[in-house]
């Protein structure tokens with residue numbers, strides 16, 4: 122059984138990925154967390170918890186080595202330390218290659234899946250796919266400011282292919298269960314609903330926003346498919362946009378307002394230079410045909426607007 126280590130595995134995405142890997146019956150799953158309180162949650166999910174900080178080089182190299190890890194998946198939000206983490210993973214891969222060479226043996230490379238995001242495409246004026254290389258003159262738009270660093274890091278990950286088998290997944294905004302990315306939009310609606318206000322509800326978004334989305338379980342299935350194919354069968358460009366729909370903001374907000382029983386009208390307030398809000402408010406034109414054709418990905422949750430009642434209700438249970 123391949124042994125898979127998920128960095129940030131107790132997080133929103135990481136936990137779903139761990140559960141999908143376990144459900145396949147084909148993987149042993151390990152996960153790092155810095156937070157002692159999350160160790161029990163990992164254990165309860167049959168994931169072997171490893172307490173430590175993935176941005177600590179010694180910890181990460183030692184963990185990959187001591188647990189005989191075959192594939193590492195980064196689902197952290199350690200944005201300022203992605204280079205350090207990649208260097209540690211490369212170091213562990215070199216150690217593994219050296220050990221094999223010492224035994225005059227040929228063996229598989231360490232696998233690494235980096236989680237990027239669809240915001241690297243910005244708001245393109247034409248349909249883009251994962252064959253469009255963001256951050257270059259060939260891309261129709263620049264990445265969102267909040268993730269302006271990410272295309273360069275993607276390139277560094279791809280350049281490590283001499284020692285690692287790599288893949289990059291670029292999810293759209295992830296929804297389902299305790300999704301946090303819609304909170305800036307649905308939070309004010311929930312507050313208006315609780316207060317019973319009939320006045321306008323200001324939402325920090327642009328009226329033209331169209332957001333690329335994917336359900337957390339569908340996304341986890343894409344990671345499972347990638348783990349199963351990494352090292353063979355991903356082709357020369359192992360980069361996959363993972364989005365099921367591009368939904369217009371109007372239907373997202375009116376649908377959620379109806380579910381939450383909001384009485385007043387919605388007012389688009391714009392994002393006022395806030396980098397995170399700007400990223401959520403992109404005009405997406407994403408496409409995941411390569412994930413379907415190459416990974417064999419078959420997303421099941423394609424009716425976001427029709428299912429908003431259960432989706433918003435699930436989100437609401439996670440709000441304090």
Ligand SMILES: NC(=O)c1ccc[n+]([C@@H]2O[C@H](COP(=O)([O-])OP(=O)(O)OC[C@H]3O[C@@H](n4cnc5c(N)ncnc54)[C@H](OP(=O)(O)O)[C@@H]3O)[C@@H](O)[C@H]2O)c1
Nearest residue numbers: 129132133134154155196197198199238292293294295302
């Ligand atoms: N959520 C989305 O809509 C979305 C969309 C596209 C891409 N993504 C990408 O998916 C990845 C995971 O997102 P998520 O929604 O699962 O986030 P999340 O729930 O916040 O989980 C991320 C985990 O990263 C770990 N972490 C955060 N800062 C860290 C640091 N400085 N050093 C080490 N570990 C750190 C935390 O683990 P511990 O506290 O347990 O150590 C946390 O649980 C991110 O790279 C994100 O950019 C997310």
